[in-house]
Amino acid sequence: MDKPTRRIGVLTGGGDCPGLNAVIRAVTKDAIHHGIEVLGIEDGFLGLIEDRIRPLDERDVSNILTIGGTILGSSNKANPAKMPVGKDKSGKIIYKDLTEACLITLESQGIDTLVVVGGDGTMSCAAPFVERGIRAVGVPKTIDNDLWGTELTFGHLTAVEIATEALDRIHTTAASHHRAMVVEVMGRNAGWIALASGVASGSDVILLPEMPFDIDVVNEHVAMRSTKGKRFTIVCCAEGAYPRGGAQVVERNDPMSPDPIRLGGIAKWVSSQIEEKTSVESRHVVLGHVQRGGTPYAFDRILATLFGDAAMDLILNQRYSRLVAWQNGRITDVPLLESANRQRLVPADDPLVAAAKSVSTCFGI
Numbered sequence: 001m002d003k004p005t006r007r008i009g010v011l012t013g014g015g016d017c018p019g020l021n022a023v024i025r026a027v028t029k030d031a032i033h034h035g036i037e038v039l040g041i042e043d044g045f046l047g048l049i050e051d052r053i054r055p056l057d058e059r060d061v062s063n064i065l066t067i068g069g070t071i072l073g074s075s076n077k078a079n080p081a082k083m084p085v086g087k088d089k090s091g092k093i094i095y096k097d098l099t100e101a102c103l104i105t106l107e108s109q110g111i112d113t114l115v116v117v118g119g120d121g122t123m124s125c126a127a128p129f130v131e132r133g134i135r136a137v138g139v140p141k142t143i144d145n146d147l148w149g150t151e152l153t154f155g156h157l158t159a160v161e162i163a164t165e166a167l168d169r170i171h172t173t174a175a176s177h178h179r180a181m182v183v184e185v186m187g188r189n190a191g192w193i194a195l196a197s198g199v200a201s202g203s204d205v206i207l208l209p210e211m212p213f214d215i216d217v218v219n220e221h222v223a224m225r226s227t228k229g230k231r232f233t234i235v236c237c238a239e240g241a242y243p244r245g246g247a248q249v250v251e252r253n254d255p256m257s258p259d260p261i262r263l264g265g266i267a268k269w270v271s272s273q274i275e276e277k278t279s280v281e282s283r284h285v286v287l288g289h290v291q292r293g294g295t296p297y298a299f300d301r302i303l304a305t306l307f308g309d310a311a312m313d314l315i316l317n318q319r320y321s322r323l324v325a326w327q328n329g330r331i332t333d334v335p336l337l338e339s340a341n342r343q344r345l346v347p348a349d350d351p352l353v354a355a356a357k358s359v360s361t362c363f364g365i
């Protein structure tokens with residue numbers, strides 16, 4: 001057996017999501033009960049690069065279970081192995097490998113084990129440390145629910161609830177004004193939020209990144225509903241959805257980020273097409289970051305607590321380089337390195353897609 005863990009460093013990386021604090025709380029409390037110290041690394045891997053690290057005790061994690069965001073802060077720009085440090089004369093970004101500096105920080109802080117809470121990008125940032133023998137365990141988070149190896153990430157179901165409530169509200173105003181309302185929800189390459197909230201809200205059209213749509217099919221569906229006397233249509237559209245033969249709509253490019261594309265605008269385009277090609281008036285709504293904010297719903301608090309506990313079990317049993325996961329309704333774990341930069345997309349034969357089709361939901365295909 002290796003020397004047991006004495007001091008854990010915990011960090012939250014990537015886009016935040018409800019339940020991060022519940023994980024930090026679970027890990028910290030469990031570790032302290034086992035006589036293990038916990039240090040909180042601020043702003044994800046950026047805090048490791050900049051040596052911004054502080055001890056966490058029971059008081060730091062008291063009363064944070066229900067609070068959204070992360071008390072540690074997060075960054076979706078900092079990648080130690082490829083850190084943007086400036087630009088050259090031609091405006092090209094200069095990258096530096098700061099892995100070595102981070103290893104020195106880990107050593108000087110006495111951190112012998114990392115708990116990395118994040119999505120596929122964060123796990124890929126952790127990979128060079130794992131490859132160099134740093135003891136690490138991963139905890140999967142993302143509202144998009146697109147991390148390979150786990151059927152569920154905490155934060156996803158809260159985002160689905162938020163999106164569903166918004167779609168329900170949109171229903172009543174759409175019905176009053178006999179409009180087609182197009183609601184854009186998050187989901188870059190994976191349409192899990194759109195699929196789940198679309199089905200839960202009874203949306204008439206669901207557009208997913210995994211199924212490039214035909215706008216004529218969408219328009220026909222809207223027109224068909226009108227002729228049947230259904231004088232409104234709800235379209236639930238993932239931000240990453242795009243028309244067949246076309247491309248995703250990019251809202252901004254953040255070159256300093258390892259994943260520089262930020263999507264947004266597809267709902268506006270779909271809405272304009274509906275209004276142009278059918279006689280139905282249309283509006284669009286972009287839900288955006290409201291889906292990531294606020295208190296986690298009960299199951300996400302439970303899942304985050306289960307994940308935190310499972311991460312500590314891995315550490316106590318010296319099973320490092322593993323990612324905690326949820327499969328077949330129970331907690332398990334998978335190799336951490338296999339989840340780096342790997343996404344779980346909605347398969348065409350997903351049972352929920354079939355169920356949605358069986359209640360006449362149109363996927364624009």
Ligand code: F6P
Pocket residue numbers: 015076142143144186187188239262263292
């Ligand atoms: O990956 C999570 C996510 O919320 C995506 O759904 C979304 O496209 C992206 O992050 C937004 O990132 P940012 O917070 O940088 O705008």
